[in-house]
Amino acid sequence: MNAEDINDFFADRDQLDMADYLELEYYLECIGDIETALAHFCSEQSTAQWRRVGFDEDFRKLYGAKVLSWQVLEELAELSYPVEQAEVGKIHACRVTVAHPHRNFGPKLPNLITAVCGEGTFFTPGIPLVKLLDISFPDEYLAGFEGPKFGIEGIRDMLGAYNRPIFFGVVKPNIGLQPEHFAEIAYQSWLGGLDVAKDDEMLADVPWSTIGRRSELLGKARLDAEKQTGDKKIYLSNITDEIDKMVEQHDIAVANGANALLINTFPVGLSAVRMLRKHTKVPLIGHFPFIAAFARLEKYGVHTKVITKLQRLAGLDAIIMPGFGNRMMTPEQEVRENVEVCLGEMGSFKRSLPVPGGSDSALTLETVCRKVGSVDFGFVPGRGIFGHPMGPKAGASSIRQAWEAIEKGVSLDAYAETHPELRVMLDK
Amino acid sequence: MNAEDINDFFADRDQLDMADYLELEYYLECIGDIETALAHFCSEQSTAQWRRVGFDEDFRKLYGAKVLSWQVLEELAELSYPVEQAEVGKIHACRVTVAHPHRNFGPKLPNLITAVCGEGTFFTPGIPLVKLLDISFPDEYLAGFEGPKFGIEGIRDMLGAYNRPIFFGVVKPNIGLQPEHFAEIAYQSWLGGLDVAKDDEMLADVPWSTIGRRSELLGKARLDAEKQTGDKKIYLSNITDEIDKMVEQHDIAVANGANALLINTFPVGLSAVRMLRKHTKVPLIGHFPFIAAFARLEKYGVHTKVITKLQRLAGLDAIIMPGFGNRMMTPEQEVRENVEVCLGEMGSFKRSLPVPGGSDSALTLETVCRKVGSVDFGFVPGRGIFGHPMGPKAGASSIRQAWEAIEKGVSLDAYAETHPELRVMLDK
Numbered sequence: 001m002n003a004e005d006i007n008d009f010f011a012d013r014d015q016l017d018m019a020d021y022l023e024l025e026y027y028l029e030c031i032g033d034i035e036t037a038l039a040h041f042c043s044e045q046s047t048a049q050w051r052r053v054g055f056d057e058d059f060r061k062l063y064g065a066k067v068l069s070w071q072v073l074e075e076l077a078e079l080s081y082p083v084e085q086a087e088v089g090k091i092h093a094c095r096v097t098v099a100h101p102h103r104n105f106g107p108k109l110p111n112l113i114t115a116v117c118g119e120g121t122f123f124t125p126g127i128p129l130v131k132l133l134d135i136s137f138p139d140e141y142l143a144g145f146e147g148p149k150f151g152i153e154g155i156r157d158m159l160g161a162y163n164r165p166i167f168f169g170v171v172k173p174n175i176g177l178q179p180e181h182f183a184e185i186a187y188q189s190w191l192g193g194l195d196v197a198k199d200d201e202m203l204a205d206v207p208w209s210t211i212g213r214r215s216e217l218l219g220k221a222r223l224d225a226e227k228q229t230g231d232k233k234i235y236l237s238n239i240t241d242e243i244d245k246m247v248e249q250h251d252i253a254v255a256n257g258a259n260a261l262l263i264n265t266f267p268v269g270l271s272a273v274r275m276l277r278k279h280t281k282v283p284l285i286g287h288f289p290f291i292a293a294f295a296r297l298e299k300y301g302v303h304t305k306v307i308t309k310l311q312r313l314a315g316l317d318a319i320i321m322p323g324f325g326n327r328m329m330t331p332e333q334e335v336r337e338n339v340e341v342c343l344g345e346m347g348s349f350k351r352s353l354p355v356p357g358g359s360d361s362a363l364t365l366e367t368v369c370r371k372v373g374s375v376d377f378g379f380v381p382g383r384g385i386f387g388h389p390m391g392p393k394a395g396a397s398s399i400r401q402a403w404e405a406i407e408k409g410v411s412l413d414a415y416a417e418t419h420p421e422l423r424v425m426l427d428k
Numbered sequence: 429m430n431a432e433d434i435n436d437f438f439a440d441r442d443q444l445d446m447a448d449y450l451e452l453e454y455y456l457e458c459i460g461d462i463e464t465a466l467a468h469f470c471s472e473q474s475t476a477q478w479r480r481v482g483f484d485e486d487f488r489k490l491y492g493a494k495v496l497s498w499q500v501l502e503e504l505a506e507l508s509y510p511v512e513q514a515e516v517g518k519i520h521a522c523r524v525t526v527a528h529p530h531r532n533f534g535p536k537l538p539n540l541i542t543a544v545c546g547e548g549t550f551f552t553p554g555i556p557l558v559k560l561l562d563i564s565f566p567d568e569y570l571a572g573f574e575g576p577k578f579g580i581e582g583i584r585d586m587l588g589a590y591n592r593p594i595f596f597g598v599v600k601p602n603i604g605l606q607p608e609h610f611a612e613i614a615y616q617s618w619l620g621g622l623d624v625a626k627d628d629e630m631l632a633d634v635p636w637s638t639i640g641r642r643s644e645l646l647g648k649a650r651l652d653a654e655k656q657t658g659d660k661k662i663y664l665s666n667i668t669d670e671i672d673k674m675v676e677q678h679d680i681a682v683a684n685g686a687n688a689l690l691i692n693t694f695p696v697g698l699s700a701v702r703m704l705r706k707h708t709k710v711p712l713i714g715h716f717p718f719i720a721a722f723a724r725l726e727k728y729g730v731h732t733k734v735i736t737k738l739q740r741l742a743g744l745d746a747i748i749m750p751g752f753g754n755r756m757m758t759p760e761q762e763v764r765e766n767v768e769v770c771l772g773e774m775g776s777f778k779r780s781l782p783v784p785g786g787s788d789s790a791l792t793l794e795t796v797c798r799k800v801g802s803v804d805f806g807f808v809p810g811r812g813i814f815g816h817p818m819g820p821k822a823g824a825s826s827i828r829q830a831w832e833a834i835e836k837g838v839s840l841d842a843y844a845e846t847h848p849e850l851r852v853m854l855d856k
Contacts, residue, residue: 046630049600049811052609053819059604081509081725086754104603104630110668110695111632118695118717119629122724123750123786128757172477175532176487181480201547202474202532204539240538243671244703267538267546269697275672289546293729294722296550297509301721322551326514329556358551383477391481 001039008058009039011066011099021099023068023136024116027299028096029079029129032089037126038067038096045120046104063104070096080299083128093299095133107144109270109314117302132302135309142313142347146274150283150317151350152343152376158259158283159195159232164375164407165365166353167195167399168236169392170382174200179209183217185392189385190225190233192396192421197222199238200382201264201287201320211239211249212256219257236285238262243272247279254281263316266290270314277315285355286316296329304334308341312352318378323356324371325364332371339372353378360384362402362412362425369406389428394421429467436486437467439494439527449527451496451564452544455727456524457507457557460517465554466495466524473548474532491532498524508727511556521727523561535572537698537742545730560730563737570741570775574702578711578745579778580771580804586687586711587623587660592803592835593793594781595623595827596664597820598810602628607637611645613820617813618653618661620824620849625650626664628810629692629715629748633669639677640684647685664713666690671700675707682709691744694718694735698742705743713783714744724757732762736769740780746806751784752799753792760799767800781806788812790830790840790853797834817856822849 030037042065043050050059073093080093105111117132124130148154156162169189171182186197197218205211218235225233237258239249246268250261263273265286276284294301304321311319321338322328328335335356342354354377356368361384368379381399388395401422405415416423458465470493471478478487501521508521533539545560552558576582584590597617599610614625625646633639646663653661665686667677674696678689691701693714704712722729732749739747749766750756756763763784770782782805784796789812796807809827816823829850833843844851 047601047603049602049815050604052601052605052613053815053817059601063604083724083757084754084759085757103634103636105632106634108632108670110670110692111630113695114630114668114692114717117721118692119715119720122720123756125755128724173475173480173487174477175475176478176491177480185480202539202542204533204536206531206534208531240542242536242538242702243697243699244706264538264542264546267541267697268699269671269695271671271696272699274670278672287547289542292547292550293545296511296556297725297728300725326512327553328551329511329513331512387477387481389481 001036006035006039008060009042009064009066011068013068016066016099018099019138019140020101020103021138022102022116022141024098024100024132025134026096026098027131027133028094028127029076029299030092030094031087031126031128034070034072034092034094037124038070041124041127042066042098044124045100045115045118048120063101065098065100068097068099070094079129081129081297085128087126102141107141109274109310113270129300131300132306134303135306139347142349145313146277146315147312147347147349148315148317148352149277149280152353153350155283155317155353159234161195164403165369166378167193168198168355168378168380169194169196169385169396170198170200170380172200172382172386174203174382177209179214179217182209182214183221185386186218186235187221187225188391188393189396190222191228192393193400194385194396196234196236196260198236199262201238201240201262201289204238204240205249211237212252215253215256215258222257222259234260236260236262240264240268243268243275246272246276250276250280258282260285262287264289265311265316270310273311273314273316283317284315285318285320286311287320288322292322304330305337305341308338309346312342312346312349316352318353318355320355320357320380323358323360324368325358328358336371339377343376355380362398362422365399365402366406388421389424390421394424397421398425429464434463434467436488437470437492437494439496441496444494444527446527447566447568448529448531449566450530450544450569452526452528452560453562454524454526455559455561456522456555457504457727458520458522459515459554459556462500462520462522465552466498469552469555470494470526472552473528473543473546476548491529493526493528496525496527498522507557509557509725513556515554530569535569537702537738541698557728559728560734562731563734567775570777573741574705574743575740575775575777576743576745576780577705577708580781581778583711583745583781587662589623592831593797594806595621596626596783596806596808597622597624597813597824598626598628598808600628600810600814602631602810605637607642607645610637610642611649613814614646614663615649615653616819616821617824618650619656620821621828622813622824624662624664624688627666627690629666629668629690629717632666633677639665639667640680643681643684643686650685650687662688664688664690668692668696671696671703674700674704678704678708686710688713690715692717693739693744698738701739701742701744711745712743713746713748714739715748716750720750732758733765733769736766737774740770740774740777744780746781746783748783748785748808751786751788752796753786756786764799767805771804783808790826790850793827793830794834816849817852818849822852825849826853
């Protein structure tokens with residue numbers, strides 16, 4: 001590209017009608033001349049060849065991505081992660097804001113992903129390392145989507161549970177339990193105080209525990225638990241499956257009494273979530289398998305904040321995400337940002353319930369609550385409930401006792417004096 | 429875990445019925461005691477809690493993943509890529525083979541992905557860096573899938589093109605062209621000798637170029653080109669869209685004369701490909717946006733070989749992949765392995781056509797052919813044809829002339845003496 005061509009891939013915000021553009025924040029490691037690399041970066045993700053041979057035309061005006069601003073973070077002696085590539089020159093770590101015209105693809109999730117983290121983004125000469133850090137949508141673009149159908153308020157209304165976290169539990173053993181035993185364990189955990197007993201993300205429809213049989217038993221157990229406790233309960237059934245089976249699985253599970261559905265977002269694809277959002281009669285809760293494969297490293301891939309936004313856009317009512325504590329290998333600030341993406345303003349969308357998870361128990365509830373900064377979250381232990389030495393009912397009780405202690409402003413130790421289920425967790 | 433519990437996550441191959449297991453190869457960076465970390469790794473991706481409290485049972489026998497073998501590659505002074513995590517201890521780079529029981533999920537792509545590169549795999553304490561290097565399926569598992577419907581032979585039969593590569597071209601300008609101009613350019617390229625004129629992976633169904641209008645014009649242009657040349661031609665239409673629209677887009681495009689369909693595999697999800705495989709009347713060709721986000725780095729994520737296998741499993745007749753040359757930032761050996769995954773034996777599946785791509789032109793054909801090692805590949809230039817100074821017909825001719833030179837064993841330079849279209853490319 002010559003200097004004029006390069007220049008045409010840069011623009012000031014006030015030169016563009018920003019209603020027509022997404023704003024993309026990227027971390028890039030550029031080799032050689034930075035402005036040349038950035039022009040190529042915009043070209044590759046939009047109009048790589050912007051005129052026909054022999055015609056005087058320029059498709060960049062309407063269809064070109066443009067650099068709005070950029071800054072050099074630092075010069076590097078070598079790439080942060082080695083990549084086999086062709087360019088030579090000085091290496092600069094840069095932060096770049098790109099305006100990308102959404103008329104190139106429209107309000108469609110697969111085409112959006114293709115544009116902002118597809119071939120163009122990851123195969124620009126001179127930019128071997130890329131991380132998509134953030135994405136912002138004008139309201140005009142968001143209007144093409146539906147967002148969550150129920151949202152936090154919908155889930156709270158179902159449960160009659162306000163001014164406190166929502167208490168989930170992942171039934172364990174996660175793999176191998178007969179449906180009858182699974183139902184008994186879930187029932188006990190509801191009696192102990194859980195709001196939501198859930199299938200593990202790895203347990204779906206298998207011959208030894210079909211969705212049909214499991215949801216039938218769990219649907220009944222849920223009604224029994226509601227009668228027994230006087231509280232509303234949720235059975236969260238994992239209908240992750242081939243996408244042409246998911247609507248049918250929804251129908252079976254919901255008819256049997258499952259009243260929320262778990263979907264492994266990236267294994268099925270964001271678009272499958274959106275499809276189910278149109279059909280569903282109950283809240284949809286997303287789980288995070290596969291996301292770490294492209295979101296863990298600081299300087300490559302796609303930031304979890306982008307992923308969480310896309311999940312809310314696709315219509316998830318609750319989003320299970322890697323939570324606090326080094327166990328989940330996610331910086332604390334990043335978890336906070338993901339919580340904020342669920343709870344903050346986004347067009348006219350309902351709020352999604354953030355569910356930061358990972359090896360939780362009665363002992364971690366206070367910390368999670370403090371770090372989230374509100375009660376608008378889901379708490380999702382597994383072994384912390386179902387591995388409780390006194391059994392799953394006691395396990396669930398220990399969580400509620402921890403919450404009572406927090407509400408009363410009493411230390412867990414003091415509260416445990418009269419609450420043996422909590423005591424056992426403290427002694428473990 | 430105690431020593432006995434750890435030991436139960438290791439097994440010899442002859443202790444297991446390998447028809448029940450997938451074999452997974454991982455690169456892992458383990459912190460602290462290696463065997464403990466590996467036992468946790470298997471536990472987290474299968475039966476994290478393998479018995480109910482108070483019961484004498486062990487779900488690991490049927491449902492546990494097991495380490496078959498492992499070796500230390502080297503001791504490292506620090507993690508290859510920094511990750512915020514909790515463990516302390518010596519760091520070892522290891523290569524590990526895991527047997528994972530497919531009864532845990534069955535022949536379903538989203539559940540397979542959840543098991544082999546999901547939460548368990550990426551959130552094992554003491555293993556912050558993971559790359560899934562390879563996956564092998566027993567025939568018993570493959571029998572649950574369909575594989576490609578047409579395969580290489582089906583595509584060759586459609587075109588009547590044997591004993592040579594299949595010549596694709598990505599119509600450029602990729603974004604912004606009116607359908608009428610798009611059709612004219614494709615027509616010219618077919619006259620010049622292309623087999624397949626294709627939509628760019630970023631161009632799908634947009635108001636300024638709908639699938640309906642574009643496929644109508646291109647379907648007609650294809651028939652005209654077939655009459656004009658006496659050769660069969662393919663228009664490869666990109667139906668990447670929200671997944672509940674793709675069957676309809678298939679029907680529209682195929683009725684209008686598109687005779688192969690492009691799908692951006694990971695943006696729609698592998699399962700959407702499999703759904704379409706059941707329905708399609710024409711070959712399905714996969715494109716690679718988003719894959720680099722989790723497959724580029726040597727020591728983290730998922731190897732492209734795994735991704736190619738999954739695409740063949742899902743039923744793609746041709747797989748466009750990052751090809752040779754540093755421009756595509758993929759080691760040559762890795763491209764070769766991906767070609768081999770398309771062409772090698774895999775249950776009773778048809779072979780997929782490998783299409784290694786990236787900034788190709790008449791000048792790169794010989795190299796690609798030599799590196800692939802056979803004529804069973806697709807060649808897919810974009811600007812190398814549609815940016816040709818003499819226009820798209822000449823651009824396509826230059827590719828065919830390059831192939832003629834290779835077949836005759838003549839140098840491009842010598843052949844160009846009587847072939848001006850090739851001459852121009854050499855002079856460029």
